[in-house]
Amino acid sequence: xxSHKVIWLSSICLGILTSVPKFAxxxxxxxxxxxxxxxxxxxxxxxxxxxxxxxxxxxxRDVAQGFSPLRLIKSLGVGMVVMFLLxxxxxxxxxxxxxxxxxxxxxxxxxxxxxxxxxxLHMVQQxxxxxxxxxxxxxxxxxxxxxxYELLRQQVNPHFLFNSLHTLKxxxxxxxxxxxxxxxxxSDFYRFTLENRKLDLIRLSEELEILQAYMFLxxxxxxxxxxxxxxxxxxxxxxxxxxxxxxxxxxxxxxxNVVSLDKPLQIRLYSEGNWLxxxxxxxxxRSPESSTGMGLENINQRYLHLLDQKIEIQAxxxxxxxxxxxxxxxxxx
Numbered sequence: 201x202x203s204h205k206v207i208w209l210s211s212i213c214l215g216i217l218t219s220v221p222k223f224a225x226x227x228x229x230x231x232x233x234x235x236x237x238x239x240x241x242x243x244x245x246x247x248x249x250x251x252x253x254x255x256x257x258x259x260x261r262d263v264a265q266g267f268s269p270l271r272l273i274k275s276l277g278v279g280m281v282v283m284f285l286l287x288x289x290x291x292x293x294x295x296x297x298x299x300x301x302x303x304x305x306x307x308x309x310x311x312x313x314x315x316x317x318x319x320x321l322h323m324v325q326q327x328x329x330x331x332x333x334x335x336x337x338x339x340x341x342x343x344x345x346x347x348x349y350e351l352l353r354q355q356v357n358p359h360f361l362f363n364s365l366h367t368l369k370x371x372x373x374x375x376x377x378x379x380x381x382x383x384x385x386x387s388d389f390y391r392f393t394l395e396n397r398k399l400d401l402i403r404l405s406e407e408l409e410i411l412q413a414y415m416f417l418x419x420x421x422x423x424x425x426x427x428x429x430x431x432x433x434x435x436x437x438x439x440x441x442x443x444x445x446x447x448x449x450x451x452x453x454x455x456x457n458v459v460s461l462d463k464p465l466q467i468r469l470y471s472e473g474n475w476l477x478x479x480x481x482x483x484x485x486r487s488p489e490s491s492t493g494m495g496l497e498n499i500n501q502r503y504l505h506l507l508d509q510k511i512e513i514q515a516x517x518x519x520x521x522x523x524x525x526x527x528x529x530x531x532x533x
Contacts, residue, residue, distance in 0.1 A: 202321070207248040215241030218309065235293050239286050243310055246282055247317050251275055255325060275318050276311060283310030367421050378420045385420070389413045400506055401440040401527065404432070404476070411446040411469075418454070425459045431470035439476075440527040442502045446478065449522055452496060453480045456520075475512070476524040482517060496522070 215237035254271065287306045364386055371379040392410060408430070415428050428450070450467060457480065459465045468479045500511050503525065512523040 202248065202252060202324070207245060211241045211244035211248065214244050214313070215239075232294055235290055239290050239306070240309065240313075243279075243283055243286055244313055244317070247275075247279055247310075247314050250278060251318055251321050255321060272315075272318055276314055279310050279314040280307060283307055364417065367417065371421060376420070382417060382420045385413065385416055389417065399443055402443050403437070404439045404441055405437045407441050407443065407446055408432070408437070410444065411450065414447045414450065418450070422459050422465075423461065424464060425461050426454070426465045427467065429466070429468045429470075431468070432476070433471040436471050436476065436526055438529070440529055441476070441524065442499070442506060445499055445502075445524065448499055449478045449496075453478075453520075456484065457481075458483045458485055471526075472523070474526045476526060477521060478524070479519060479521045482515075482520050499524075 218240045219233040219237040254275065283306055290306070368379065368382060368386070370376075371382055376382075389410075392413065411428075415426075418426055446469065453465060453467055457465050463483055465483065466481050468477075470477050470479070496511070496513065499522075503509050503511055507525065507527060509525045511525070514521040514523070
């Protein structure tokens with residue numbers, strides 16, 4: 201906490217300072233000034249090391265207790281004993297001085313030195329402990345955020361698998377001739393997703409590949425009942441998004457809207473300034489599906505955890521629009 205160099209230099213300087221008044225005396229005695237400086241310096245060195253040795257190690261209990269009067273009283277008591285012994289040594293070396301007045305002066309000086317050093321070390325220790333508490337809180341916060349994000353990321357694939365198997369069940373029950381192709385495409389799609397599921401961010405061009413593969417699976421079920429229009433600026437195709445964001449948004453459209461040949465669901469994905477927009481016409485189901493809570497909220501929480509940004513949701517009676525912030529790659533990350 202305090203280097204040996206600082207301890208010795210400060211103690212020597214303190215000893216010299218206490219001898220300065222001797223230079224102003226009419227009969228200046230260099231020997232007396234030297235003894236006085238050495239005695240003070242030795243006491244200062246002892247007090248430094250004693251207080252450092254008795255200072256408790258960092259713990260949450262000491263942080264809660266704060267200042268300890270008992271340790272201060274003990275330090276002052278030990279310091280007075282040591283100063284008395286040094287005063288006896290000074291009396292032996294300077295026998296012409298009156299011991300009573302000299303001892304009182306030395307004891308007062310020792311108390312002041314001891315008190316100053318103790319309070320200084322206490323402030324340094326408190327500062328260090330506060331830093332440690334701040335570091336621990338920040339570490340706990342980061343661990344908590346990491347755990348929350350990992351949970352969010354793990355929700356995506358099970359959610360998609362549930363919907364895909366539901367679609368496959370529907371196709372098998374209705375005798376759809378594309379069921380075999382659907383199974384093969386589903387296998388290819390999952391191979392692709394397994395390669396990207398551990399990534400926090402992927403390029404939008406890769407996310408569009410996931411979306412197009414997903415749309416093939418949807419087309420196998422809904423045929424012309426669903427349509428996706430893409431109008432993405434080339435500059436945005438190199439930007440980044442959390443994996444499966446667009447796929448979840450399309451799922452959200454299907455969940456809450458009628459999808460049929462008589463009333464096709466129109467979905468648009470386009471660039472707008474510094475946003476990616478997913479927009480669909482509102483044609484609400486009479487009996488909407490129960491929500492699992494892993495759609496829009498999942499996407500919003502992933503953007504918050506990764507980028508400290510929120511998505512924007514705009515809803516009217518005819519249009520439902522989700523705006524995603526465009527994430528440009530940072531070469532320093």
